Amino acid sequence: MAVEEARQGQPDPNHLQVKRLNRRWGAVKLPKFGWVRFRWTRPLGGTVRNATVLRDGGRWYIAFCVEDGLPEAAPNGQPPVGVDRGVVNAVTCSDGWAKDRELVTPGEAKRLRRLQQQLARQKKGSKRRAVTKAKLARLNARIRNRRNDLCVWVANRLTRRHGLVVVEDLNIKDMTAFAKGTIEAPGRQVRQKAGLNRAILNKGWSRLVLALEHAGRYHGCSVVMVNPAYTSQTCSACGHCASENRESQAVFRCVACGQLDHADVNAAKNILAAGLAVTGRGDLAGRRSVKRQPPVTEVG
Numbered sequence: 631m632a633v634e635e636a637r638q639g640q641p642d643p644n645h646l647q648v649k650r651l652n653r654r655w656g657a658v659k660l661p662k663f664g665w666v667r668f669r670w671t672r673p674l675g676g677t678v679r680n681a682t683v684l685r686d687g688g689r690w691y692i693a694f695c696v697e698d699g700l701p702e703a704a705p706n707g708q709p710p711v712g713v714d715r716g717v718v719n720a721v722t723c724s725d726g727w728a729k730d731r732e733l734v735t736p737g738e739a740k741r742l743r744r745l746q747q748q749l750a751r752q753k754k755g756s757k758r759r760a761v762t763k764a765k766l767a768r769l770n771a772r773i774r775n776r777r778n779d780l781c782v783w784v785a786n787r788l789t790r791r792h793g794l795v796v797v798e799d800l801n802i803k804d805m806t807a808f809a810k811g812t813i814e815a816p817g818r819q820v821r822q823k824a825g826l827n828r829a830i831l832n833k834g835w836s837r838l839v840l841a842l843e844h845a846g847r848y849h850g851c852s853v854v855m856v857n858p859a860y861t862s863q864t865c866s867a868c869g870h871c872a873s874e875n876r877e878s879q880a881v882f883r884c885v886a887c888g889q890l891d892h893a894d895v896n897a898a899k900n901i902l903a904a905g906l907a908v909t910g911r912g913d914l915a916g917r918r919s920v921k922r923q924p925p926v927t928e929v930g
């Protein structure tokens with residue numbers, strides 16, 4: 631997947647003049663370029679410090695870095711939450727809330743495959759290859775936008791409703807063990823979808839963490855990363871750790887105490903407990919008061 635991203639930093643604030651032309655358009659004076667018009671998509675919200683011009687999927691974008699002058703928000707006092715990257719649901723929380731979004735439609739997946747095959751056949755440096763590359767870049771950009779949208783949406787929601795968000799630190803996780811099948815997908819379709827979604831979400835995970843940290847600053851919510859080892863096999867009620875606990879992709883049934891839970895919710899509860907231990911809010915983890923809350927499923 632070729633990510634065509636030409637970046638050009640424009641660090642000198644003296645050269646940056648931004649003006650609004652009308653409701654939809656603005657213009658920025660870039661060194662060596664002069665006045666360049668751009669679509670005004672959102673309020674600037676502060677003094678412009680620098681701008682980044684980037685190209686993605688054949689389109690040009692400009693991003694302004696602004697000084698908003700806002701102090702960091704005080705802790706919002708909301709309950710903590712653990713977040714698991716699900717295979718079927720993109721995000722599953724310890725309180726039972728889950729969110730998924732189709733990141734690639736079946737048609738797009740097909741087209742992506744075909745374009746990649748085409749690209750492999752085409753001669754390097756040829757015009758046809760360049761056309762195929764541009765098509766691929768456009769398609770990938772669309773998928774990436776969709777994923778970014780999901781990340782920002784989820785981050786906004788979680789940081790508003792929680793004072794602490796605990797996530798898996800993917801740099802620690804042994805990805806090969808994850809792929810080898812601690813999780814058995816029941817059907818072929820699910821497995822296909824899971825494979826594709828997982829690939830895309832793995833890439834987007836750091837994006838989600840970034841979005842959480844960013845939104846957390848505004849909503850008074852902190853983000854903690856923990857080692858996710860064994861979170862999917864350990865019983866969140868009694869702590870018994872065995873691969874047999876995982877009855878199926880979706881069901882977790884503890885062989886020691888009989889605790890029955892949604893597999894991803896159980897994992898999210900373990901992630902939460904690990905995060906509370908790390909942040910020294912162990913009293914909550916010890917009482918397990920958070921974990922006994924009945925799962926509330928919301929469709930959003």
Ligand SMILES: [Zn+2]
Nearest residue numbers: 865868884887
């Ligand atoms: Zn148990």
